Every structure is written in structure tokens, then in C-alpha cells.
Amino acid sequence: xxxxxxxxxxxxxxxxxxxxxxxxxxxxxxxxxxxxxxxxxxxxxxxxxxxxxxxxxxxxxxxxxxxxxxxxxxxxxxxxxxxxxxxxxxxxxxxxxxxxxxxxxxxxxxxxxxxxxxxxxxxxxxxxxxxxxxxxxxxxxxxxxxxxxxxxxxxxxxxxxxxxxxxxxxxxxxxxxxxxxxxxxxxxxxxxxxxxxxxxxxxxxxxxxxxxxxxxxxxxxxxxxxxxx
Numbered sequence: 001x002x003x004x005x006x007x008x009x010x011x012x013x014x015x016x017x018x019x020x021x022x023x024x025x026x027x028x029x030x031x032x033x034x035x036x037x038x039x040x041x042x043x044x045x046x047x048x049x050x051x052x053x054x055x056x057x058x059x060x061x062x063x064x065x066x067x068x069x070x071x072x073x074x075x076x077x078x079x080x081x082x083x084x085x086x087x088x089x090x091x092x093x094x095x096x097x098x099x100x101x102x103x104x105x106x107x108x109x110x111x112x113x114x115x116x117x118x119x120x121x122x123x124x125x126x127x128x129x130x131x132x133x134x135x136x137x138x139x140x141x142x143x144x145x146x147x148x149x150x151x152x153x154x155x156x157x158x159x160x161x162x163x164x165x166x167x168x169x170x171x172x173x174x175x176x177x178x179x180x181x182x183x184x185x186x187x188x189x190x191x192x193x194x195x196x197x198x199x200x201x202x203x204x205x206x207x208x209x210x211x212x213x214x215x216x217x218x219x220x221x222x223x224x225x226x227x228x229x
Contacts, residue, residue: 002184017200023050028182029201034136036166036179037205039094043101044162048155050102051109059117069114076107080165084172093174093175101165105158112154116147152217160206167202 012020021029058065080100087096135171170180179202186194 001121012196016193017196020191021197021201025195032177032179032182032198033201033205035175035177036163036170036202039097039178040101040162040166042098043103043165044105044158046098047102047105047162048109048158051106051154052113052151054110055113055117060113064120064191065114068110072107072110078103080104080168084168087169088172088174093169093172096172097166097169097175097180098176099113099165100169101162104161104165108157108161109151109154112150112157113147116150116154117144145175148221149217152213155216156210159209163202163206163209 022208051072054068056069080103084096084100087099090096091099167178167180167183169175170178171184172180175181179198182194183198186192
């Protein structure tokens with residue numbers, strides 16, 4: 001990939017990139033963006049569900065926190081480009097794209113949720129207990145509320161992570177359409193202007209998703225505005 005671009009006009013001007021995007025037209029981008037967004041959304045969903053589920057286990061059984069956190073760290077340390085081909089063989093093209101998206105999301109959400117639950121005030125927990133509240137009441141009224149801002153932040157960061165995983169999975173092959181597929185084809189055909197156009201578009205999509213989740217988070221957790229800055 002690098003060699004091909006080095007032998008070409010690797011850095012086209014913004015005008016060339018814009019011309020390439022206009023020449024390709026909306027049908028080209030729709031045919032590749034929609035499949036990628038679908039896979040990224042599925043990876044986002046599954047990765048977040050897994051992360052939140054294990055965080056809930058930590059909340060109920062605190063002694064498992066070290067084991068579960070280490071599991072998350074291991075998943076984060078796995079190099080996506082190295083395990084990608086293995087995942088491809090096991091799951092196939094489309095499923096591997098979803099899996100890689102979920103894998104990149106999992107650690108972020110798990111750690112965000114666990115740290116958020118840890119941030120619960122000890123005095124608040126004691127106050128609930130003093131008024132006769134049990135463990136479930138402490139979880140529901142103190143720890144979950146304390147964790148929400150951190151969870152929202154994790155969900156924000158998970159948006160570009162899910163998109164990246166989906167694109168990498170597509171780039172590995174076995175899929176007919178997607179941003180990763182289009183990037184791979186453009187690099188092989190030495191079309192740096194299209195590569196840049198697709199890359200910029202992917203970045204804008206990730207930025208838009210990040211901002212959207214952040215906006216929803218501000219609505220759902222208005223009390224955390226000062227914490228988030």
C-alpha cells in the first residue's frame with residue numbers, strides 16, 4: 001500500500017480530492033458507506049453490550065473486577081491487523097468486520113463503566129444503607145447514577161472505534177462493498193485522491209457519531225456538565 005502511494009501523487013491537493021468526490025458521485029459513496037455503517041453499528045451494539053454486561057458483573061460481584069479488567073486489557077492489546085486474518089478465517093468476511101468493530105469497542109466501554117461505578121461516593125452509599133436501603137438500592141440509586149457520565153464518554157469514544165474495526169475488517173477482504181473495500185481498491189489502482197476522499201469521509205462520519213452521542217449524553221446526564229467540561 002505505502003509503496004504504491006509513494007510512487008504516485010500521494011498527496012493530492014484539496015481541489016483534486018473534491019473533484020474526485022464529485023466525479024465519483026453519491027451512488028458510489030452510498031454503495032460503500034451504508035454497508036460500513038451497518039457493520040459498524042452492529043459491532044458498536046455487540047461491543048457495548050458485552051462491556052456493559054461484564055461491568056454489571058463487576059458491580060454485583062466486586063471480587064471479579066481484577067479478572068474481568070484483565071480480560072479487557074488483553075482484548076485491547078491484541079493488534080487488530082495481526083488478528084484480523086485469523087478472525088477472517090474463523091468468521092468470514094462480513095462477520096469478521098462486525099467482530100473487529102465489537103472488539104475495539106469492548107475495552108473502552110468496559111473500563112469506562114467500571115471506573116464510573118467506582119466513582120460512587122462512599123458517603124452516599126453509607127447514607128442509603130443508613131436509611132435501610134439494601135445492596136440493590138445502592139447500585140440503582142448511587143452507583144449507576146455515578147457511572148452514567150463515564151459510560152456516556154465511553155460510548156462516545158466507542159463510535160470511531162467501531163467504525164475503525166468495521167473498515168479494517170472490510171479491508172481484509174471477503175466483502176463486496178464498504179469503505180474498506182473501496183479504500184483497498186483505490187490503493188491498488190493508485191488513486192490517492194479517492195483514498196483521501198474516502199478517508200476524510202470516514203473521519204467526518206466518526207466525528208458526527210461522536211458528537212451525536214455526546215449530545216444525547218448531555219441531555220441524559222445534565223448534572224455531569226461540569227465534570228465533562
